[in-house]
Amino acid sequence: MKVVVCVKQIPDPADPGALDPESKTLVRDAKLILDESDSYGVEMALQLVDAAGEGEVHLVSMAPNNETAGLRTALAMGAASATLISDEALKGSDALGTAKVLAAAIARQEPDLVLAATESSDGYTGTVPEQVAALMDLPSVTFAKSVAVDGGAAKVQRQTEAGYDEVECPLPALVSVTAGVVEPRYPSFKGIMAAKSKPVDELDLGGLGIDAGSVGWAGAGQEIVSIADAPAREAGEVIEDEGDAYERIVSFLDDLKVL
Amino acid sequence: MRNAYMTDELEAIYEQTVDFVAKEVTPHGDAWEEAGKVPREVLQQMGELGMFGLRVPKEHGGLGLGMLASATFSEALGASTFAGFDVTVLVHTDMAGPHLINSGNDAQLAEWVPKMLAGEAIFSIGVSEPDAGSDVAGMRTAAVKDGDGWRINGRKIYITNAVYGDLTIVAARTDLENKYGITMFLVPAGTEGFSVANKLDKHGWRCSDTAELILDDVWVSDEQVLGTVHRGFYETMKNFQNERMVLVGMGIGAAQAAIDMTNAYTQERKAFGGHLFDLGAIRQRMAMNQAKVDAVRASMYHAAWMHDAGQDNVKAMSGVKAWGCEVVNQVMYDCVQFHGGMGYMRESAIERMYRDARILPIGGGATEVMLEEVAKRSYA
Numbered sequence: 130m131k132v133v134v135c136v137k138q139i140p141d142p143a144d145p146g147a148l149d150p151e152s153k154t155l156v157r158d159a160k161l162i163l164d165e166s167d168s169y170g171v172e173m174a175l176q177l178v179d180a181a182g183e184g185e186v187h188l189v190s191m192a193p194n195n196e197t198a199g200l201r202t203a204l205a206m207g208a209a210s211a212t213l214i215s216d217e218a219l220k221g222s223d224a225l226g227t228a229k230v231l232a233a234a235i236a237r238q239e240p241d242l243v244l245a246a247t248e249s250s251d252g253y254t255g256t257v258p259e260q261v262a263a264l265m266d267l268p269s270v271t272f273a274k275s276v277a278v279d280g281g282a283a284k285v286q287r288q289t290e291a292g293y294d295e296v297e298c299p300l301p302a303l304v305s306v307t308a309g310v311v312e313p314r315y316p317s318f319k320g321i322m323a324a325k326s327k328p329v330d331e332l333d334l335g336g337l338g339i340d341a342g343s344v345g346w347a348g349a350g351q352e353i354v355s356i357a358d359a360p361a362r363e364a365g366e367v368i369e370d371e372g373d374a375y376e377r378i379v380s381f382l383d384d385l386k387v388l
Numbered sequence: 389m390r391n392a393y394m395t396d397e398l399e400a401i402y403e404q405t406v407d408f409v410a411k412e413v414t415p416h417g418d419a420w421e422e423a424g425k426v427p428r429e430v431l432q433q434m435g436e437l438g439m440f441g442l443r444v445p446k447e448h449g450g451l452g453l454g455m456l457a458s459a460t461f462s463e464a465l466g467a468s469t470f471a472g473f474d475v476t477v478l479v480h481t482d483m484a485g486p487h488l489i490n491s492g493n494d495a496q497l498a499e500w501v502p503k504m505l506a507g508e509a510i511f512s513i514g515v516s517e518p519d520a521g522s523d524v525a526g527m528r529t530a531a532v533k534d535g536d537g538w539r540i541n542g543r544k545i546y547i548t549n550a551v552y553g554d555l556t557i558v559a560a561r562t563d564l565e566n567k568y569g570i571t572m573f574l575v576p577a578g579t580e581g582f583s584v585a586n587k588l589d590k591h592g593w594r595c596s597d598t599a600e601l602i603l604d605d606v607w608v609s610d611e612q613v614l615g616t617v618h619r620g621f622y623e624t625m626k627n628f629q630n631e632r633m634v635l636v637g638m639g640i641g642a643a644q645a646a647i648d649m650t651n652a653y654t655q656e657r658k659a660f661g662g663h664l665f666d667l668g669a670i671r672q673r674m675a676m677n678q679a680k681v682d683a684v685r686a687s688m689y690h691a692a693w694m695h696d697a698g699q700d701n702v703k704a705m706s707g708v709k710a711w712g713c714e715v716v717n718q719v720m721y722d723c724v725q726f727h728g729g730m731g732y733m734r735e736s737a738i739e740r741m742y743r744d745a746r747i748l749p750i751g752g753g754a755t756e757v758m759l760e761e762v763a764k765r766s767y768a
Contacts, residue, residue: 318438
């Protein structure tokens, strides 16, 4: 069984850098790391291959400057190989442009199953997995809390507000995995050392057969009109208990519609 | 890249170790301090992740890396802020383990290295005695030939990992005519006559177990002699620079954590119409502390690189040990000071880190001994 996992390499959230005032996009010049939200998909893929008793996990990533640091982390966890797409013309890509690139790279692998995070930790559009599935004409299941492969089908528990749905779909399929549903393994030190010699196929747009005009700034259907600092967090409301604090707290939570 | 000596792999090992201790050590450290023990489960988890094999040759199941890897690993462990945990690991991997790796024969390596790598057997090194620390000439523990083995009698003190550990590498005098006539023996816990007289109650490193050991007519076979008879002191010397370095490494990791937490605290703490960090007396002292830590770190990695490049690094590493461990204590002193009353409370991390740091200029070669190592290599 071959499982492809889409992984994004992002600026370290502990040192996120800044937005470029010209392009209004995140500056990605520093070292990039594996998006933590993708580590769950990598872990799930490794578990599925272990359960199948055969197969491998392949990573697909799109990143500037041929950055591989985040990919090496996922390779150290146990993925066998990776495809990295890096091209100057990809700057400014919107979600659909990204999906076109990932779909083309995934298709080359002829996977049985594609896993992705529900959304990245820097862009948060939450639309790329479904767009990839649509471009590849694959069934798409979102918000998976567990995935099992049984013969030619994926059995997915799909998280909902009320609980979860049990969904079954034929393979190949694309499943987006909810963060926190599995415990990503620590890469072993041997895994770290082995990762440097695992194959990473580095491609540009020409290698993928994608027209540069259909992606990046040139192909983007979205425009970033303006950027502004997030509002500073305001002081919360302090409730002094005069015997009725619990009622006021319940009322407060009720207003937020969280009860 | 953190410094010029780093490779991508060492960088990843550093980050992986920092991540591991942040999740698996720091949240539990207070309970371990209370119990006076690091749970074996966490050590076995580290073993499963290959964290004990950095210096073990590839043919024995390790990664076969050099002293720079130990520098990286020890500094990363220091980020845990629980130096008792750090030293539990580093005695196993970098102070006791290397003696087995350097001097063990095939049978000894086959028996003990897999257990060491897995964390199934935790190692300690038994050299210090009440009258013999840095000066081994005072060593009284003696072994005499007895049939197909040796009979050992004596006492050892300040032996890290020997209360709950599984194998102690014991130094004993075997040549009474020669003050350096020492032999090393592999003595497993549970050997008849080999016992813990005391679990020592320490100023810091509270979660690290430290033993006073008694060897009362302990008989070990010839197969348990580690290395060459009478040559144990010289064989032990091979690892001195590494021992010194990892103590600096864990100290620097802790000192950086202390600086980070003190900068954060003083930038939050309101006083005199602003924040404490706005006061020149504090911000400049903390800036100087950062500069000192950066300098010690750079010196340490450089001395490690000298070893890996095949150069003699005794003078360099002794200087780093002497100066670096003093710097760590200066930093901890200031960090307690700038935490104010909170820094004196047992509930604050910095109070513990201050206590933990005090042993660094004493253990693994006292500052005064280290400075002599530098001085005697400084004649024109």
